[in-house]
Amino acid sequence: MDTGVKISGVAHVVLVGVAMFGAPLFSADTGKTIQISEVSLISSEEFAALASGNISQPVPKPEAVVPVDSSTQPTESDPAPDIELDPVAPSTPSEVINAFEPQVTESAPPKPAKTISNAVVETPTEPVKPLPVAKPSVIEVPSPQEPPKPEPDQPSAPKESTTEIVTEADKEESKLAPIRSSRPRSRPKNLKKEDAPKPEVAIEPAPDPIEDAIAMAIAEDLAKAAAEAASQPAVIEGPPMTGSETSGLVFAIQQCWNVPVGLENDASNVITMGIKLTRDGRLEEEPRRISPVSGSAAGILQAYEAARRALIRCQPYDLPIEKYETWREIEIVFNPQQMVLR
Amino acid sequence: MIKPLIIAIVGLMLVNTPVFAQSKPLRIEINQGVIEPMPIAAPKFVATGNGSGEYASQITSVILSDLAGSGLFREIPASAHISGISNFDAPVQFADWKAINAQALITGAVKISGDKLTVQFRLFDVFAQSALGEGLQFQASKGSWRRMAHKVSDAIYSRLTGESAYFDSRVVYISEEGPKNARRKRLAVMDYDGANNRFLTDDSDIVLAPRFSPNNKEIVYTSYKSGTPKVYLMNVDTLKQRLLDEQPGMTFAPRFSPDGKHVVMSLTEQGNTDIYLINIKNGAKTRLTSGTSIETAPSFSPDGQQIVFESDRGGKQQVYIMPAFGGTAKRISFGKGSYGTPVWSPRGDMIAFTKISKGRFHIGVMRVDGSNERLLTASFLDEGPTWSPNGRVIMFFRETAGASGAPAIYSVDVTGRNLKRVKTPSFGSDPAWSGLLK
Numbered sequence: 001m002d003t004g005v006k007i008s009g010v011a012h013v014v015l016v017g018v019a020m021f022g023a024p025l026f027s028a029d030t031g032k033t034i035q036i037s038e039v040s041l042i043s044s045e046e047f048a049a050l051a052s053g054n055i056s057q058p059v060p061k062p063e064a065v066v067p068v069d070s071s072t073q074p075t076e077s078d079p080a081p082d083i084e085l086d087p088v089a090p091s092t093p094s095e096v097i098n099a100f101e102p103q104v105t106e107s108a109p110p111k112p113a114k115t116i117s118n119a120v121v122e123t124p125t126e127p128v129k130p131l132p133v134a135k136p137s138v139i140e141v142p143s144p145q146e147p148p149k150p151e152p153d154q155p156s157a158p159k160e161s162t163t164e165i166v167t168e169a170d171k172e173e174s175k176l177a178p179i180r181s182s183r184p185r186s187r188p189k190n191l192k193k194e195d196a197p198k199p200e201v202a203i204e205p206a207p208d209p210i211e212d213a214i215a216m217a218i219a220e221d222l223a224k225a226a227a228e229a230a231s232q233p234a235v236i237e238g239p240p241m242t243g244s245e246t247s248g249l250v251f252a253i254q255q256c257w258n259v260p261v262g263l264e265n266d267a268s269n270v271i272t273m274g275i276k277l278t279r280d281g282r283l284e285e286e287p288r289r290i291s292p293v294s295g296s297a298a299g300i301l302q303a304y305e306a307a308r309r310a311l312i313r314c315q316p317y318d319l320p321i322e323k324y325e326t327w328r329e330i331e332i333v334f335n336p337q338q339m340v341l342r
Numbered sequence: 343m344i345k346p347l348i349i350a351i352v353g354l355m356l357v358n359t360p361v362f363a364q365s366k367p368l369r370i371e372i373n374q375g376v377i378e379p380m381p382i383a384a385p386k387f388v389a390t391g392n393g394s395g396e397y398a399s400q401i402t403s404v405i406l407s408d409l410a411g412s413g414l415f416r417e418i419p420a421s422a423h424i425s426g427i428s429n430f431d432a433p434v435q436f437a438d439w440k441a442i443n444a445q446a447l448i449t450g451a452v453k454i455s456g457d458k459l460t461v462q463f464r465l466f467d468v469f470a471q472s473a474l475g476e477g478l479q480f481q482a483s484k485g486s487w488r489r490m491a492h493k494v495s496d497a498i499y500s501r502l503t504g505e506s507a508y509f510d511s512r513v514v515y516i517s518e519e520g521p522k523n524a525r526r527k528r529l530a531v532m533d534y535d536g537a538n539n540r541f542l543t544d545d546s547d548i549v550l551a552p553r554f555s556p557n558n559k560e561i562v563y564t565s566y567k568s569g570t571p572k573v574y575l576m577n578v579d580t581l582k583q584r585l586l587d588e589q590p591g592m593t594f595a596p597r598f599s600p601d602g603k604h605v606v607m608s609l610t611e612q613g614n615t616d617i618y619l620i621n622i623k624n625g626a627k628t629r630l631t632s633g634t635s636i637e638t639a640p641s642f643s644p645d646g647q648q649i650v651f652e653s654d655r656g657g658k659q660q661v662y663i664m665p666a667f668g669g670t671a672k673r674i675s676f677g678k679g680s681y682g683t684p685v686w687s688p689r690g691d692m693i694a695f696t697k698i699s700k701g702r703f704h705i706g707v708m709r710v711d712g713s714n715e716r717l718l719t720a721s722f723l724d725e726g727p728t729w730s731p732n733g734r735v736i737m738f739f740r741e742t743a744g745a746s747g748a749p750a751i752y753s754v755d756v757t758g759r760n761l762k763r764v765k766t767p768s769f770g771s772d773p774a775w776s777g778l779l780k
Contacts, residue, residue: 330368339374
């Protein structure tokens with residue numbers, strides 16, 4: 001009878017445990033990397049329909065391209081053509097005189113009432129230092145998260161239609177969910193073993209070490225998790241974004257991201273930016289550079305500036321207000337590797 | 343034994359409760375962007391001083407033409423501007439430029455004092471509302487206004503793209519006139535955009551394949567002055583020329599070594615063509631290839647360690663690479679058709695070539711190991727690629743078919759985009775790009 005009670009007790013505990021931990025299994029995950037690889041073929045109308053709303057500011061469409069004629073006409077009206085006899089221009093330009101007075105301070109005032117402005121110090125040009133200061137805790141985030149996103153797996157993911165994109169996003173999400181629930185799943189198995197086939201074992205002291213080890217491991221995990229939780233500011237999680245909401249955001253930013261050509265040459269120019277948004281989807285402060293914190297590689301500065309420009313141009317972001325807590329802070333990885341042309 | 347389990351479970355449950363809730367920021371990855379010309383605005387530069395107005399508008403227009411001509415930028419026409427710049431040092435009204443979606447703004451000033459012309463400019467990131475780098479100023483005689491404009495363009499291009507530029511550079515080429523069966527050819531040099539054309543020789547002798555020296559002060563070329571093709575060296579400023587190798591035999595297809603001390607070229611003796619290296623100072627010659635096949639069109643790697651050339655040793659014209667001092671050559675072109683006129687990119691990573699396949703001519707590029715071959719053009723006759731100083735653009739010439747067919751110079755981006763004709767006063771062929779001028 002004692003055994004029966006124990007079995008029943010354990011079974012109940014297991015049940016309750018599964019109920020508790022299984023739950024998150026069914027909830028979508030919010031804080032995960034979401035990769036959407038191919039969205040480029042949607043027409044703007046399709047997209048509008050998909051995202052059911054205006055995603056971003058009117059994306060600048062290259063209308064009538066200005067006649068790009070190589071040859072410059074001014075030649076004829078050359079103000080000083082005769083001097084071309086010594087075209088090497090011995091006396092010429094090269095005297096590059098340095099910057100005149102910085103004046104940037106002056107240019108700061110005209111800033112409109114936008115939130116970005118106060119951050120617009122002249123330094124962004126050498127964006128190396130200021131950014132990391134902003135939020136040290138966030139800097140750690142990318143490293144644990146980076147490994148799980150091996151994006152090579154869909155290098156050639158080609159043309160897909162609107163509906164497929166949604167699917168892909170959903171797929172992505174469902175793929176992520178189980179990762180979280182793996183812990184609870186494995187435990188019931190263990191318990192079952194001890195439970196059904198050999199109840200006597202429970203009475204015997206023998207298996208104790210195993211159980212203890214399990215308990216210890218769990219306790220350790222628990223302590224670690226608690227410590228982690230404590231170390232980070234407790235932010236209340238908002239409801240998760242749906243796949244289409246996230247892919248809508250991704251698409252909007254893609255449309256604003258004009259990849260500089262110098263960058264195309266260097267696949268290593270992956271920039272991670274962080275933004276904070278106000279409730280109306282505007283930037284609360286200037287986008288900050290999370291990684292690389294600095295870099296001397298050619299083009300890294302341009303990569304950062306292009307990413308910053310994209311994030312500024314793209315506002316206001318059209319995101320569900322009821323999920324503000326979820327998207328209040330966003331980390332965006334700008335990865336040009338699939339756009340490398342040579 | 344069960345207790346710890348229960349404790350653990352309860353504990354874990356607690357962690358899952360909102361009290362311990364933590365959230366990482368939403369994280370997304372953007373791996374697709376747009377590659378489109380960046381919209382830029384350059385209101386007419388502010389002019390100060392007598393007669394500076396004309397210079398200001400010409401300089402502004404050359405800068406815009408350079409940048410837009412690269413295919414990487416798009417000019418927002420002045421008619422769309424909401425405000426202008428009337429004071430170079432006044433704060434910029436970013437909102438006005440943001441409204442027309444200018445991503446970069448160039449402001450500048452042109453001053454004249456005596457014969458001196460001063461050009462100043464600043465570059466702004468409109469959306470970030472900040473200056474990009476510091477302003478710069480160039481000063482020179484009025485006659486060099488075009489070069490100053492190109493220098494401004496170069497600075498802007500580099501700052502915005504992260505790579506070096508190519509606007510302040512020249513091209514030496516063969517200017518051609520007259521009917522096809524009696525073409526008169528002259529050496530000519532022009533700015534990269536076709537401006538400031540200047541002839542270096544008259545049309546009394548047939549000339550071919552000019553190439554700049556690394557310091558851009560000299561050229562080597564082939565001339566029929568003496569009846570047979572011979573390689574000559576010419577100073578671009580003084581126009582003084584001399585025969586490079588006075589010994590008998592045809593010499594052609596010359597090119598400088600990166601240190602400017604040697605010329606590598608083909609020499610034909612008794613019907614056999616091989617590649618030789620010649621010391622410019624003392625005329626000492628080193629034979630780099632041997633055998634009965636035709637080896638020609640040599641081109642040094644930028645580090646001077648290797649030479650790429652074409653050879654028919656395998657039965658068909660193909661591209662090979664050998665050490666700069668000669669030795670075993672390795673074939674790198676393996677596609678269908680034949681390959682010729684290989685040129686090593688100034689970045690060192692690619693080789694441009696002419697390819698003949700199924701009766702069509704192509705300009706193409708491949709990696710140094712022969713991989714990643716890409717054809718950039720196709721026509722009845724495309725030939726003679728030459729690299730821009732930054733390795734981003736390739737110039738070549740295209741000849742049209744038929745009795746009235748004639749050559750013209752074109753340029754194309756290494757990605758195959760932005761194909762366009764370079765204006766020359768008459769027909770043009772065999773262009774060779776200089777390095778960036780100093």
